[in-house]
Amino acid sequence: MEEKFQDLIPYDFLQLCYYRQNLQNAANASFTYLVKHAEDIDTRINFELYISDANVDTQQLEDLEEKTFGVTFKQAMNSYEKQDHLKSMKHLEQALEEYFNAHDDCRLLCEGHLFDPTFGISSVAEMFLRSFKCKNDCRMKLNIFYMPQDEKKIIDFPALCYSFLYDVHHGANSSQKALENLESWILLDPGNSVAQEQKKLFSSDVQETEVLARN
Structure with missing residues (x-):
């Protein structure tokens, strides 16, 4: 049930x-x-x-089970579309904080499997296994966003946020912050070709800036 x-x-x-x-x-x-x-x-x-x-x-249209971080992310996207970098950064950072809090809560709830009174002593291993699986599933439970109109499914919310944070910081000429968020994006989604290409472009821009500074 x-x-x-x-x-x-x-x-x-x-x-x-x-x-x-x-x-x-x-x-x-x-x-x-x-x-x-x-x-x-x-x-x-x-x-x-x-x-x-x-x-x-x-x-x-409303997702009746939408998490707080999902609502905040939508606010970030509204600001992003309006090219309001400061508000977009604020909402994206808030969405990330809310996501990680929700992830912690999800894992904490999984501890309930360790105190299931229906399990006997011989089932201790199974209790720990259920708890481990539950915790491992938290990421997937929280990372699914579906927009029926666009048929899109997003399965890594933090990586998505870091990708936008990189973009807004880069657009605001905040190189250090842009690099930090780009590295976080790549860490969470190492196979993302867009992120890898952005890293090459970013490194190229930095080198060009250093050359100009020396001249």
């Missing part, structure tokens, strides 16, 4: 319940369910049906 709630299964039933009563709520429920079940064709078809109705405001 606990796993069904964590997988947002109730929202799949809820969207059907709302279908005849409130299409905006039905759209929100299906939107929330699709966060973790983007591959569910039936729910996606229902979602498209809901948002095609004139009574549904797509600008008011």
Whole structure:
């Protein structure tokens, strides 16, 4: 039962319940369910049906289980699009702090598996295994963002934040901060070709600046 709630299964039933009563709520429920079940064709078809109705405001779509850091990240993106570097930096840094707090909370909740009264002494190893798996899953639980309109799934929230922090600091000519965030981005996502290319360009810019300074 606990796993069904964590997988947002109730929202799949809820969207059907709302279908005849409130299409905006039905759209929100299906939107929330699709966060973790983007591959569910039936729910996606229902979602498209809901948002095609004139009574549904797509600008008011809401992930009913959205974490605080997700809301803050959206604020950061609004500031980023307006090229407001200071506000964007502030919100991105706040989103990262909120994410890591949520990650700590998730891992702490996993400790509950160590105190499960239904487990006997012979199951101690299994308790520790469940706790370890639960903690290991926290990253994936917190790193899924799904935008049905764009069909995008983001699976590394901190790396995403660091990529934008690099960009805004670089745009604000804050070289040291830009480099720090670029290195954090690469550390979390070493296979990202864009990040690697940015590092080459950044190093090239620094070398050029040093040459000009000597001359």
